[in-house]
Amino acid sequence: MKSMEDISYVVSRMVFESYGVSGLYEACHAQMNHATRLMKYRVPEPDETDLGLTPHVDTNFITVLYQGQTNGLEVQKKTGEWVTAGLSPSSFVFMAGEGLMAWSNGRISASHHQVTMGKTGKTRYSFAVFTSIKWTETPEELVDEDHPLQYKAYDHDEYMRYISKTGLEKDPLSLKAFCGVN
Ligand SMILES: O=C(O)CCC(=O)C(=O)O
Numbered sequence: 782m783k784s785m786e787d788i789s790y791v792v793s794r795m796v797f798e799s800y801g802v803s804g805l806y807e808a809c810h811a812q813m814n815h816a817t818r819l820m821k822y823r824v825p826e827p828d829e830t831d832l833g834l835t836p837h838v839d840t841n842f843i844t845v846l847y848q849g850q851t852n853g854l855e856v857q858k859k860t861g862e863w864v865t866a867g868l869s870p871s872s873f874v875f876m877a878g879e880g881l882m883a884w885s886n887g888r889i890s891a892s893h894h895q896v897t898m899g900k901t902g903k904t905r906y907s908f909a910v911f912t913s914i915k916w917t918e919t920p921e922e923l924v925d926e927d928h929p930l931q932y933k934a935y936d937h938d939e940y941m942r943y944i945s946k947t948g949l950e951k952d953p954l955s956l957k958a959f960c961g962v963n
């Protein structure tokens with residue numbers, strides 16, 4: 782678990798560096814907190830859908846996921862097509878959540894993903910570290926005439942309260958509705 786948190790630190794730092802704002806990383810790191818979840822997906826009955834988890838974007842900043850021996854994670858491409866994240870059993874997936882999308886001023890899209898059980902006939906386990914930051918604010922370095930601000934700065938807890946109240950949890954446009962700049 783500790784090493785999965787480390788992956789989220791290392792890759793986020795790389796993202797900050799790649800956008801030329803590595804000086805802002807420490808302050809972001811200081812407000813990161815992590816929630817872990819172990820998920821178990823049972824084998825669907827013959828008359829059940831094999832959709833293990835419905836399509837969604839993660840509402841947090843970034844997610845690091847380990848899906849062990851049983852593939853099933855699918856990510857939607859911009860074209861709308863779903864692709865299997867076919868990974869070796871020793872791989873970890875780093876996924877952008879809505880927080881990173883807002884932070885990057887829309888340069889990084891939040892990953893729209895789902896879990897399909899397929900026909901393996903095996904119970905699936907996955908383990909995720911969901912990293913969130915309390916206050917998400919787009920660096921001014923990432924805003925200019927060609928890239929006008931897309932999301933106002935927001936408090937993650939307030940956003941959580943908003944989506945539980947509105948029931949917009951699975952809606953990939955809920956952050957836009959909450960703090961999008963029109
Ligand atoms: O189990 C998985 O592979 C994905 C889990 C997931 O997307 C989530 O819990 O948000």
Ligand SMILES: [Fe+2]
Nearest residue numbers: 837838839894
């Ligand atoms: Fe997810």
